[in-house]
Amino acid sequence: MAAPSTPVLNDSTAASAAIGASAMRKATQRLIPLIALGYGAAYMDRVNISFASLQMNRDLHFSSTVYGFGAGLFFLSYAACEIPSNLLLYRFGARRWLARIMVTWGILAMAMLFVRTPWQFYTARFFLGVAEAGFFPGVIFYLTQWFPQELRARAISRFYISLPLSFVFMGLIAGALLNLDGNLGLRGWQWLFLVEGIPPILLGIAFLYLLPDGPQQAKWLTEDERAWIIHHVHNDPSLSGQRSHNLSAALLDPRVWQLGLFMMLMLGSSYAYTFVAPDVIQRATHLSTSKVGYLVAALSLLGAAAMLLNGIYSDRVQRRTPHSNYPRYMHIIPWAFLISVGFFACGLSTNPINVIISIGTVIIAYNAMQGPLWSLPGSFFQGRSAAAGIATLNMIGMIGGFLGPYFVGFAKDLTGDYQRGLLLMSIPMLLGALIMFYLRAETRLRSPTLSPENPVPSSQ
Template identity: 50%
Template structure:
């Protein structure tokens, strides 16, 4: 069999066997970390939480995530992706269900922190795991095909949130308690599937032929050989200028996105006066357009062999969209700008990790990915907390919305600098 045929068969098998399962896990994880944005429509009222309390509690998830990010990835390498990812899903699913028992601000803070601690390492672990299976020329599509679970999960979350909140009073539970119960259970169930169905490396995949395993090993080794310089120590790798730049980009992207997204249902409700169910449908529709944008941007970046401009363009679109959201008065304009912002943010997801991982040497990739994501998650703690404080201080979301475009413009400028320091990758064969 020719190299081209081996490439097609090996990549196709890995895609079909791994990506749907990983995507399902990531979609569930995203729902469980942000479903409080819908629960807050009832929970904040029932429990008398201010915007400051809610913002701090929402952000504490990411502090726990950040603190355990690097240890979790080191343990993933030691115990293997299959066991460790299954452990992550089991513990976060149990804690996600446990959110239904929250009654006080302190309980809210503790549960959100523990939920982040439990989920820590899932996304960077998966991103690192995919580098063991997919050569550089295929990673944009591979990552976008699992990462597309993020916008698709917003479709599911938006479509069912109104119905779950509508269960208010059933069996003595509030609607927001039903939301946590129903949306937390799938993680526990999927952890069992992950444990039995996810191979640790290509060498352990019974569904790959010997020739396909050899081709993957050879191609991944060739990709590693194209990197400039020898493998660095972990300390030097983490504190090198390119990694620091990539870390700053992720800090801006995650912090600003979660600051907005954790309050998006409330913001849309206030701006449009739609019901919780109708807001859910708006979020679901934006999720569909986001899924298309993510897949298209990841596919085109692979076909063209260019990553950085495919990241810069949607960053600029997001900056413009948030200017509109912050200034527009008409409900249709806010809704349209929200859909544009969510679509552009999903398009970022299709290419951002190939760009960020591209500054790392394979020998330090696991810790490097964890470091980049951990600092980004710290931004996701800081910015939602500041967002809540600003909301209580000013009585509106205007101050927070005014700051978001500047963060995206700074991120775009840093990516442009990374582009100048990175050779253009080879396009995938037709």
């Protein structure tokens, strides 16, 4: 996926705008739904143990510590393989590499039905992380090859909406699959793993035939549309000097590690509640498994709406300062504080309504920040360095995916419930908000368009 050569564009501003609108419309319609389905399947197979645990932990006599360690172990192997996976995607192309990832993780997700002992559980989760490694940062890198910076938060939100929607889908069908308990000699949680491992295999085959490696390979683009994308994404002269193509620069850039630390705190908090939310809600409300699933689905729909709306609003504000990330941070920081408030409230309350509102607050705030957040890395680097940089910060973030579930599982075995652990998870996102404040200040100093003579408009 080498940087394409610079094409010749029509000089007419009106004509260029029309060509750009057509190119972006085609890219959105052709790429986003397919990618969204792929990531939805990935997230569902990653966290479906949160519903399976309602039966599995009892059947296999797993303690909360065993469950939390196994749930989080996925993220250690995932993190370890992030950078090599994204570099292989850059070398072999998105179409083949993403298809390979999906097929192998689908097979391993289905193999979870054979788990019987803690070590088998650990092994299955470890190799599931290896198989899925690189999919999300690969998709983020792939989208940076198609969408200019000022349109990127909306594009990312439109594919990333599959995250809360996968919870909607899982919430709606989990109860039905768990109720198959005993059919054909399988427990309900085994049916859950079996059925939900099939979609990524089918989608992997679809990726192989339908996903172009980049604009140069997209037969459904006209020459002018292809030229517009290449010019605005790969050869934007206004960004020369701000983005690096150097691989070592990506790995050593302090912004990558600072953003990675934020993501570690964010994902640690996120997966801490993701893997225990059904259990916490069921204990607080005493609802059936099916009704818990419906409730989680409803909260996830609100999260999906927040993700789309904040992504659209963030892009709208970004157009006023198109060559600076400064406005993006203010579409992340308030949500980080709100996540902290949600955890604090959930940890202190046993009232069913308060618990539901608190978890709903965390879900909505987490999803709302994703579009602006993931639009940031592509503005730092291009080409191979972008693939490595995005994978690096996601690798750091995924360490939080191990720490969060393991911590709340360990806390439950010590205290008897998950809520004490969730209470302490209010701290990481306070630290995360401080990191974003620092990055925002650094961006203001870096950007000549945000000098004291040219401040950000007060409406931002």
